[in-house]
Amino acid sequence: MKKEIxxxxxxxxxxxxxxxxxxxxxxxxxxxxxxxxxxxxGVGECGACTVIVDGDAVSSCLYPxxxxxxxxxxxxxxxxxxxxxxxxxxxxxxxxxxxxCGYCTSGMIMSAKALLEKKAVPTEEDIRTSIAGNxxxxxxxxxxxxxxxxxxxxxxx
Amino acid sequence: MDNLxxxxxxxxxxxxxxxxxxxxxxxxxYKRPGMLHGKILYSRYAHARIKSINTEKAKNxxxxxxxxxxxxxxxxxxxxxxxxxxxxRDLVRQFRDEVAAVAAITPEIAEEALKLIEVExxxxxxxxxxxxxxxxxxxxxxxxxxxxRPLRSNILxxxxxxxxxxxxxARQESxxxxxxxxxxxxxNQCCMGTSGCVAEFDxxxxxxxxxxxxxxxxxxxxxxxxxxxxxxKGKKIRVINPTVGGSFGTKLDTDIxxxxxIQLALKTRKPxxxxxxxxxxxxxxPPRQTARFTIEQGCDKNGLLTFRxxxxxxxxxxxxxxxxxxxxxxxxxxxxxxxxxxxxxQATCVYTNNIYSQAMRGYGNPQAAFAVETSMDHLAETAxxxxxxxxxxxxxxPGDVTPMGLKITTCPLEQCITAVKEKIKWDEKRGxxxxxGVGMASLIHVAGGARVYLSDGTGIRIKVNESGEVDVLSGxxxxxxxxxxxxxxxxxxxxGFKPEDVNIxxxxxxxxxxxxxxxxxxxxxxxxxxxxxAGEKVKQQILELAVQYIPKMVKRSLKQQKKKNPDFVEPExxxxxxxxxxxxxxRNRMIFPxxxxxxxxxxxxxxxxxxxxxxxxxxxxxxxxxxxxxxxPTEMLNAEMKGNYSCTYAFGAAGVEVEVDRQTGxxxxxxxxxxxxxxxxxxxxLVKGQIYGAAYIGVGYGLTERVQLVDGKVVNPNFRDYxxxxxxxxxxxxxxxxxxxxxxxxxxxxxIGEPGLVPTAPxxxxxxxxxxxxxxxxxxxxxxxVLAALKAKEG
Ligand code: FES
Ligand code: FES
Numbered sequence: 024m025k026k027e028i029x030x031x032x033x034x035x036x037x038x039x040x041x042x043x044x045x046x047x048x049x050x051x052x053x054x055x056x057x058x059x060x061x062x063x064x065g066v067g068e069c070g071a072c073t074v075i076v077d078g079d080a081v082s083s084c085l086y087p088x089x090x091x092x093x094x095x096x097x098x099x100x101x102x103x104x105x106x107x108x109x110x111x112x113x114x115x116x117x118x119x120x121x122x123x124c125g126y127c128t129s130g131m132i133m134s135a136k137a138l139l140e141k142k143a144v145p146t147e148e149d150i151r152t153s154i155a156g157n158x159x160x161x162x163x164x165x166x167x168x169x170x171x172x173x174x175x176x177x178x179x180x
Numbered sequence: 181m182d183n184l185x186x187x188x189x190x191x192x193x194x195x196x197x198x199x200x201x202x203x204x205x206x207x208x209x210y211k212r213p214g215m216l217h218g219k220i221l222y223s224r225y226a227h228a229r230i231k232s233i234n235t236e237k238a239k240n241x242x243x244x245x246x247x248x249x250x251x252x253x254x255x256x257x258x259x260x261x262x263x264x265x266x267x268x269r270d271l272v273r274q275f276r277d278e279v280a281a282v283a284a285i286t287p288e289i290a291e292e293a294l295k296l297i298e299v300e301x302x303x304x305x306x307x308x309x310x311x312x313x314x315x316x317x318x319x320x321x322x323x324x325x326x327x328x329r330p331l332r333s334n335i336l337x338x339x340x341x342x343x344x345x346x347x348x349x350a351r352q353e354s355x356x357x358x359x360x361x362x363x364x365x366x367x368n369q370c371c372m373g374t375s376g377c378v379a380e381f382d383x384x385x386x387x388x389x390x391x392x393x394x395x396x397x398x399x400x401x402x403x404x405x406x407x408x409x410x411x412x413k414g415k416k417i418r419v420i421n422p423t424v425g426g427s428f429g430t431k432l433d434t435d436i437x438x439x440x441x442i443q444l445a446l447k448t449r450k451p452x453x454x455x456x457x458x459x460x461x462x463x464x465x466p467p468r469q470t471a472r473f474t475i476e477q478g479c480d481k482n483g484l485l486t487f488r489x490x491x492x493x494x495x496x497x498x499x500x501x502x503x504x505x506x507x508x509x510x511x512x513x514x515x516x517x518x519x520x521x522x523x524x525x526q527a528t529c530v531y532t533n534n535i536y537s538q539a540m541r542g543y544g545n546p547q548a549a550f551a552v553e554t555s556m557d558h559l560a561e562t563a564x565x566x567x568x569x570x571x572x573x574x575x576x577x578p579g580d581v582t583p584m585g586l587k588i589t590t591c592p593l594e595q596c597i598t599a600v601k602e603k604i605k606w607d608e609k610r611g612x613x614x615x616x617g618v619g620m621a622s623l624i625h626v627a628g629g630a631r632v633y634l635s636d637g638t639g640i641r642i643k644v645n646e647s648g649e650v651d652v653l654s655g656x657x658x659x660x661x662x663x664x665x666x667x668x669x670x671x672x673x674x675x676g677f678k679p680e681d682v683n684i685x686x687x688x689x690x691x692x693x694x695x696x697x698x699x700x701x702x703x704x705x706x707x708x709x710x711x712x713x714a715g716e717k718v719k720q721q722i723l724e725l726a727v728q729y730i731p732k733m734v735k736r737s738l739k740q741q742k743k744k745n746p747d748f749v750e751p752e753x754x755x756x757x758x759x760x761x762x763x764x765x766x767r768n769r770m771i772f773p774x775x776x777x778x779x780x781x782x783x784x785x786x787x788x789x790x791x792x793x794x795x796x797x798x799x800x801x802x803x804x805x806x807x808x809x810x811x812x813p814t815e816m817l818n819a820e821m822k823g824n825y826s827c828t829y830a831f832g833a834a835g836v837e838v839e840v841d842r843q844t845g846x847x848x849x850x851x852x853x854x855x856x857x858x859x860x861x862x863x864x865x866l867v868k869g870q871i872y873g874a875a876y877i878g879v880g881y882g883l884t885e886r887v888q889l890v891d892g893k894v895v896n897p898n899f900r901d902y903x904x905x906x907x908x909x910x911x912x913x914x915x916x917x918x919x920x921x922x923x924x925x926x927x928x929x930x931x932i933g934e935p936g937l938v939p940t941a942p943x944x945x946x947x948x949x950x951x952x953x954x955x956x957x958x959x960x961x962x963x964x965x966v967l968a969a970l971k972a973k974e975g
Contacts, residue, residue, distance in 0.1 A: 059202015
């Protein structure tokens with residue numbers, strides 16, 4: 024039995040029919056074709072599917088779609104400015120080799136963005152904790168942490 | 181060389197901006213009209229006879245478009261030794277054996293259909309321990325070989341045997357010897373993007389295959405053979421890559437799911453995608469195999485190595501892929517790490533009913549290096565020599581030819597060891613046995629190609645468009661390491677353009693020239709060399725055009741000025757400054773006379789020349805395009821496993837400081853230094869990315885990672901139970917880049933994709949010994965093993 028939900032997706036109000044069994048990840052990828060959000064495990068263990076819901080980073084593969092009702096959801100596609108200018112986090116990932124294969128990158132940026140919105144001047148430990156649920160096989164996290172640090176610096180200015 | 185404009189700079193990965201905006205098209209986003217979704221039914225037993233398969237119910241499920249079993253497709257063998265078929269008919273020999281496959285309009289329906297397939301099995305005795313499987317009376321995993329000849333043993337017919345010098349004699353003459361047995365575990369490569377492909381036939385049965393392979397021409401060849409064997413002759417195959425979510429060895433061989441996908445596409449006449457779940461990735465993707473080593477080494481009274489003898493037993497699993505060829509790379513550290521005159525090595529690959537194995541980053545090197553480097557520590561102690569000093573006195577030197585026939589060109593191993601010693605504070609911290617300790621290990625790896633196939637070459641075509649974009653077409657691939665950025669820097673340097681002018685087209689057999697594959701840390705070296713050579717040709721062509729057109733353009737412009745302004749005095753110009761290409765140079769898009777770089781009339785933006793060259797209007801226009809196929813002067817290993825199979829070798833060392841908690845057995849890494857000989861860093865930031873990433877996988881290898889197989893079944897197929905490190909582990913790792921440009925490398929560069937992984941785990945094991953005085957010889961070094969070893973030691 025389909026149900027209608029209304030929520031804000033990347034700063035736009037959307038009304039959509041969903042199957043109550045869907046996850047938010049399914050809705051984003053299959054209905055809205057916002058495929059920047061990745062599925063790395065589907066069971067909440069890798070963070071590739073991270074999106075921001077009402078300011079918090081969540082694993083969209085576990086997030087029941089009905090709970091999105093009335094919420095404010097941001098995906099990687101909603102991070103850059105509307106004219107395409109990259110967000111400082113995105114730019115920093117490019118500049119600091121924070122991205123290799125890129126499969127974890129959307130999730131990493133979303134986790135880091137949720138952090139920076141709460142804490143503009145994070146410690147290295149804050150950064151590491153914020154992305155602890157995001158697995159990366161390529162980078163050893165070093166340049167990812169550096170990217171987030173640089174983005175925070177740039178955003179302060 | 182110091183005049184380099186782009187090489188050696190941290191050029192950002194701007195070409196990959198789509199990866200940070202979510203636009204990059206990975207396999208999951210590669211869609212075709214009418215595309216179906218394929219799913220595979222795997223065996224429920226490690227060894228069993230299939231008595232019956234009933235697919236009727238599955239076929240009748242709405243939305244299902246095809247259900248196939250081994251009886252629906254030709255019984256054709258695939259794989260390195262041809263020891264398996266695509267779908268298994270009579271026998272299953274491992275839990276991941278593919279028994280049936282479904283194509284449906286959604287993945288969910290395909291999954292549902294799998295549950296409706298009824299398979300009746302008759303379980304057979306299975307064998308999981310390679311030592312047991314080697315016994316003469318062990319049940320056979322394969323009754324016959326690929327040609328139907330009876331097999332009498334589970335030991336693979338592979339000749340991994342190496343001998344140099346006289347090991348027996350050297351042993352007798354040695355002042356000290358050490359013998360160890362070590363084990364390395366099954367490891368899953370854990371690419372964050374799981375396996376998958378899309379197969380699509382056109383109306384003429386030509387195949388478009390979107391694959392994550394890093395050997396596009398190898399994959400094409402295997403698929404071509406397969407199609408031929410199933411009766412599709414003369415079909416054209418195009419293999420393309422999407423953006424690839426990591427490879428680490430998994431994309432070297434063509435996997436069974438890829439052949440299944442092709443069969444489903446053929447059957448349904450629709451594009452079909454197969455995409456693995458994470459659980460499948462753990463259960464059904466060939467991992468790095470487990471290996472057991474016995475190693476014995478000796479040295480004389482001055483500490484010089486006299487001999488090394490290694491025997492290895494490798495669990496091949498039920499079928500054969502590249503895992504069985506890893507001994508060819510185990511050879512590197514065994515025969516050639518440090519100067520050791522007498523060496524013998526034998527590796528035995530054994531069939532079992534475990535999951536079959538394949539390659540992983542470093543190939544056989546991390547396994548063998550764990551044996552060699554922990555044993556080096558042991559021998560140093562036996563001989564009473566400091567372990568760093570022991571490595572130093574036995575180190576390789578430039579100009580050495582090793583017992584395997586490797587010709588060492590550049591070799592800054594000494595600097596690597598010294599850097600590690602300093603940064604880890606070796607002299608101050610070593611030998612305290614107070615729960616904290618430091619350890620070290622070195623590495624040698626191929627860094628100038630690796631002749632594992634008849635060709636070790638890469639072709640690069642560079643074409644310069646009228647407005648000055650530089651298209652680079654190659655059969656190489658990028659699995660995330662950043663090769664497009666590195667090649668763009670090299671091409672910009674060689675042609676005289678800017679990196680941002682360069683447009684890299686990789687991963688398409690229809691566009692790229694043949695490439696042996698982006699593996700074996702060979703891409704920067706081999707493709708880089710091809711790129712330099714093709715780039716120089718392009719530059720030469722442009723400069724020839726410049727000789728032709730700059731004088732004309734200058735004269736025309738002077739004439740026009742004169743026309744506009746009758747008082748204009750035409751300057752006396754020395755046209756001999758630009759009358760031959762040798763007198764000109766092109767850098768950062770500007771063409772100028774070498775003798776007068778800032779010449780106000782002759783200095784010309786390259787775009788003007790390109791347009792002039794194309795728009796002559798006399799029927800003699802000229803497009804700028806050049807190609808080079810470069811095959812490095814390397815040798816294939818001969819029957820004795822000797823040969824200089826790479827153009828150059830990379831050295832390096834890792835140092836680790838650990839703290840071991842005697843109560844919990846936990847090993848904490850306080851510092852990890854990874855120092856690497858990279859020849860020249862084309863892009864230091866990217867080089868560090870390779871070192872950090874590989875070192876981290878090395879730490880996982882040392883401390884946490886292990887695919888647990890219980891009676892052939894993977895029992896930890898998820899990230900909760902298979903522990904890979906997270907950002908929370910916060911291991912302070914320092915990458916040290918040692919530059920000693922290699923004469924054969926592009927601008928002196930060597931390969932660096934794999935080395936970082938190699939010395940990490942043995943360095944950790946050696947540090948643990950330094951901390952608490954017990955040697956853990958079985959990876960990973962888990963708290964349980966530490967506690968057990970401490971208990972055993974304390975009696
Ligand atoms: S896909 Fe959601 S956590 Fe892995
Ligand atoms: S960049 Fe590949 S998984 Fe993080």
